[in-house]
Amino acid sequence: MKIFRFFACLLIAVMLGTTVAGIGGGVAFAAVSLIPKGVPAGALSAELIPEVWTKEFIKRFNHIDQGTFLEGISDYSAMVRDGNIIHLIDFGCDPDVLVNNKEYPIPVQDMTNVDKTLTLDKLQTKATPVSDDVVNDVKAEFMPAVIDAHRIQLEEYRLDKAIYNFAPSKNADKTPVLTTTGGKETLADGTRLRFSREDVVSLKLKFDQLQVPAAGRRLVLCPKHVADLLMVDQAFAQQYYNYSTGAIAKMYGFDIYEFVNMPKYTSAGNKKAYGASAASGDQEASVAFHVSRVSKATGGRKQYLSRAETDPLYQRNLYNVREYFLALPKKDEAIAAIYSGVKSA
Template identity: 40%
Template sequence: MPANFPEIWLDRVIENLDNADQAPWLDGVAELDADVSQLGENTVTEKNIIHIAATDFEVDVLINNTTYPIPVQVYDDGDLQFSLDKYQTKVVTVSDDQVLGASYDKIDKVTKAGTRAILTEKFEKAIHSIAPQENTAKTPVIFATGVNGTDAPLMDGTRLRLTYDDLVRLKAACKSGKFPLKDRRLVLSEDHWNDLLLDRKNFGDKLVNYAEGTPAPKIAGFNLYTYENMPYYTAAGVKKAYGAVVAGTDKVASVVFCKDGIAKKTGNTKQYFAPAATNPTGQTNDLAYRHYFLATPFRAEKIGAIL
């Protein structure tokens, strides 16, 4: 076994996490240009945090002004602190026989399950974090009605289906919430995506022909995506905690956001390694990984949901 086995495997895991297929609805969300500070390293309170400058400052514009001196407007800014989410794998045991040569094929085979699990969890947590907590003027949370024109409400069992009319209502709610028109992204739950697939009158083959690697279809001003692990809300329209048990009356959400209102940051990836040389009984190398990542709105605004 090569002496640099731990370093080779850690580098490969980091590369796979960085280059793995992203949730496409996060594509183009800029990685924050902020240094990661690690607090409490190697303790149970270890954290990755970042600080970024932020401001709500907008300059007032005077039109046809005839009053002098011009009023003074004081610049005001602030600082936002974010704590990155921590993702940890369980310990994986790898025998000396399995790692001889430490080729990339062997590395990927052994670490694939852990890498995939981290990616699944971090993207599921990301869309949950982006989703608004509840309905407000700046974070609209509305309900699908099943209504299309003058037709009777469309149902899927007891669930009201999402319709084109509902997308127009969501568009109006985004306008009221002062969402920028540019790059509004709507991540549809699988149920809502299927609802639109059934509406051939309004959507034709726009969704049927959607394929990975092609531009997202744009309908009613939204760039449409779909994702299978969407957050749940109570029947009253309040977001449930991440990982909470889903009740029979809960509703899965589709989430809308503006790209420029989202913060994304990849933190440290750490490998924990115990060599087989210290384990004469099992003669296995023990591996575990810790990864930090964050995707969240800068503020509770320009995000919404439809249930």
């Protein structure tokens, strides 16, 4: 019975192929799926039962579309030279003002200028192999997909490292690190205190006391703090629902952004190492900064590709990328962080 069904299906396939030969005999393979299971090995050649590939690449999720908090900050890419180092001058003194002065000569006030050196990180992706066997079997455009994957990885690293570098290492006079207070809502996540508008007001006061200019203040919220505001703040929820650009809203002088991969702080308020796993008591933080006090730069970028034609042993293509990048505060001031506080025992 199986053999009879097999020949019947094969006949249908041949008839279909003949009928539509003028517009592509490949339609005959539409009937191949009807071939019953259990056909003896070798009964049909590989040409008659080809593997069917969709040529669709299932790519992992990425968060590069949430990186607009970098837009508009100082970009020194055009100043990067050999060595991938940028030199800035820290103008270390503001002249005193004399009021109704009657004494001459006017006093001389020295200024101490400091060379601020910014060194770009060298970023290199691991090489991705694409063998000729895979290319021939799948017949898909592998290399564009591989190149795109390397680009996305570099872009994600740039964003992740940028927001990490913009966060102060610990609380200091010019780089405040605060904890949430819970606002009108007492508890949110176990013993974690909610992030609220009251916390934004506290952050605003710190920036005001440091005389940080009002224009150019940015606050990048971590996912938990966004969730806190969405749960209890109707005005924020409405703005969040309607936003279509990187900036969600403006709150008490801060342009509000969100980002998914934020730096972590210990319960003592110390920033953890980049990429470190969270331990008990650690909390993600939201980060604030003034656009004039942070910087970014992209240096040389080079792509590396070896073709399968030059690899007789493995017959594979290899691709990777080298790039230089930095995103750092120009000076340790006008940057801040706020992480979730906890209920006292």
